[in-house]
Amino acid sequence: MRSTLGTLLWRVCLGALLVCGIGLLPWFSHTDPALTVLKARSADRDPTPEVLADIRAQLGLRDGPLRLLGEWLGGLPRGDAGRSWISGAEVMPGVLHALGVSLLLMAVALVAAGCTAALLCARTLRTGLPRRTAGSASAVLAALPEFLTASVLATVVGVQLGWLPALGWYGPAWTVLPALALGLPAGAVLGRLLDDLLPGAFAEPWALAAAARGLPRRSIARQALRRCLPGLLPNIGLFVVGLTGGSVAVEQVFDIPGLGRTTLQAALAQDLPVLQAGTLVLVLLAAVTTGATRLAAWRLVGPALRDGALSSLHRPQPPVRGILHGVYGTTLFVVIALGLPRDPLALDTTARLQAPSPSHPFGTDALGRDMLARIAHGALDTLALALAISGAALLTGVVLGLLPRFSGPVVDTVNAVPPVLVALLATAASGSGPLTPALAVTAVAWAPLAAHTSALLRQERATLHLTATRALGAGPWHMLRHELLPAVLPPVTRHALLRLPGVALALASLGFLGLGAQPPSPEWGLLLAENQPYAERAPWAVLAPAAVLALLGALAVAAAGGGARRPRRPRRPWRARRPRHRTATETDADQPLAREPELASTR
Incomplete structure (x- = not known):
């Protein structure tokens, strides 16, 4: 109490x-x-x-x-939040209306994210095995720039094809395109995190016993999903708040009067009553969401957490094959090596927006500059900055995740502040400069990793093997160093690497809003922002930097062990097969659920 x-x-x-x-x-x-x-x-x-x-x-x-x-x-x-310094209208009705718009958009975006995550984890749910390309697919989707996806959807689906309305906010039909722009990257991250936990759930004794008794695979998959949800609920709560107040770029593209856009406009104009009210609403939403996710997690695994009767979901994985590492790494290296000898600042007004050719393999931008040269020269700054921010976020997230009573409220408060507002606050406090966007992104990038660490540690501390180790006299330092951190660090590191392209995209979003890198810098995010208005006339100008960002995400996930595994089980492990002799290198967790009747009978 x-x-x-x-x-x-x-x-x-x-x-x-x-x-x-x-x-x-x-x-x-x-x-x-x-x-x-x-x-x-x-x-x-x-x-x-x-x-x-x-x-x-x-x-x-x-x-x-x-x-x-x-x-x-x-x-x-x-209930009086004052009057707007700009319009003179009462603040609270306008903020509540903007909140309702953002909540509706967030709900539809979560549906899109759930569908995306389900598609990425479909094979794992069906077979109990991680999909061989799930890591790469999720990395590509997570690397989609929200503002670029929004612009393409608005231009192609909304304007050219006319299937859905592109601009404004007049009804449910106007939520589809912005929800897709927000939901696809969020669903990719959630799907990758879920795919990381599901194989461990399918290898638990209850799943093996259920398969041995011949229970329907849908029932086992449903219970495995329920077993993994508590570890994801904190991040789902962060997505709820982030999609509500942090979808500023998408709201700008689709002209949506949401809370993020309202807060941004108030921050730019220093309309303090509106800015304070919007921030207060986001903080309260974060508190309510956190309480709801904790209650849901307790309803799912509360008794097991209390009794210390859980099994660890994190098992040692097979060695990662180097094929995908080589493909991704070689492609990225070749792009950078071919572009470095070229001049990224050379202007040629007679070659504006030229299509890819032997002289310009990636085409040219609106000023006639070679896109290959700009991507290659921007790679060093972008990669170094994104890696530094991701490393700092991982270290901060793990350290604060070990102190959930202290970091929990801090995570909720930090997550309630959109990165754009953090950038504005940093600019106001320390002045504008090249490091201001990096400081703003670093200030919020650690929050999902801290929430993930706390959720995994909470379940790992309730496992049976830790209870036995503690009973044998192991101290807290031994438990942390030899049991908890080895189980938690690999999935959290994969989570951090999966968000590596997102860090670059956060910097790109700040550049898109005029708060990031400034011309003529060849930073990848700025390339996307500069060429986004020409996406319809010259799609190569935005597809090239977007493809390199996706390649970076796939390489990061492959390096973390996701998407490069080659499972040693048959393609249809749910079908009963004749037993065969197992090698010494194959563990129980490596065997398909269809073979568990024999394993269960020998235990």
Whole structure:
């Protein structure tokens, strides 16, 4: 009870600190909010001292930031979040309307993500074996830029084919295309994480006994899915909050009045009442989602967690074959090697948007610059920055994941702040610079890894072999070093590598919104942002950097051991077959479920 109250108090303090920090942001950044509000209201009006003084008097800026913050907090119990500094309208109705729009979009995007994850895990659910190409497929889907996918869907499906509406928000039909742009990458990540857990569930004693008794494979697959869900629920909760407040680029492309876009516009205009209200709503949504996911996890495996009666889902995997490593690595190396001798800044206005040719294998951009040269020269910066951010996020996520009582509220609070808003806050605090987007992405990239680590550790501590090891006198350090970390680090590392292209895409999204790398930098994200308006006329200008990002994701997953395994079981392990002699290198977990009757009879 005390720990629950302490966690709740810690969560309230973090949320209050975040909201109050946003309310004091203009004074921390030494900017004049009256000038920013004037530019947002009327960009053509001259900022004379009289005009600025009038705005300060209207907004009450002369009373100081603490007085404004106190008045705003005092109105919250009455449901009054003040009035917008830009439009003068009441804040709460507009924020709640934007929240409803984002929640509907998030719900449809989760359906799309669930369907994508189900397709990626279909073979594993059917056979109990990981799909040989699931890792590569999930990496390619996870590397899809949301704003690029949104632009292609809006242009091709919405405008050219006319199958679905492309712009605006007038009904359920307008949710399909933006939900697909958001759901495909999210479903790829969830599908890869689920595919990492399912083989361990199928190898547990209950699954082996069920197969030996001849129970329908659908029933076993359904129970295996239920067994793996608790380890994914924290990340699903993070996706709920992230899709609600972090889909800024997609909302910009489809002109959706969602909460992310509303918060971004308020942040750019320093409309503090709207910005504070939007952030507060996201923090409350994160708290509710976290409570719901914990309750669902307790309903699924609560008694087993209490009694320490679980089996470990993480078993040693066979050695990874090097075929896919070689294909992905060689292709990426060849692209970089062929492009480095070329000049990425050479302009040729007579060769604008040329198609791929022997002289320009990847075509040219809108200024006639060689795309192969820009991709190759941007690879060093992009790869180095993405790897550094991913490494820092992995280390931070694992360390904080070991302290769930401390990190749980921090994860929820950090995840409630969109990366775009973090970039704006970092820019206001430290100024604009090339490292500002990296700091913003690093500040939020560790949260999913910490949630994943905490969820896996919670289940791993309740396993039977850990209970036996603890009973034999093993201390906490021995348990952590020799039992817990070896079981948790491999899947969390694969998770981090799967998000490696997403880190580059987060930087690309900031560039797409004008907060990332600036021209003429050949950074991959900036290449996507620069050439996105020409996707219809010159698709190669966006397909080339997008394909390299997908190749990077596939290489990362293959290096982590996903998608490069060659299973030693037959293609149809559910069909009963004649027993054969097993070699010494084959473990029980390597055998198909159809052979478990003999194994169960010998145990």
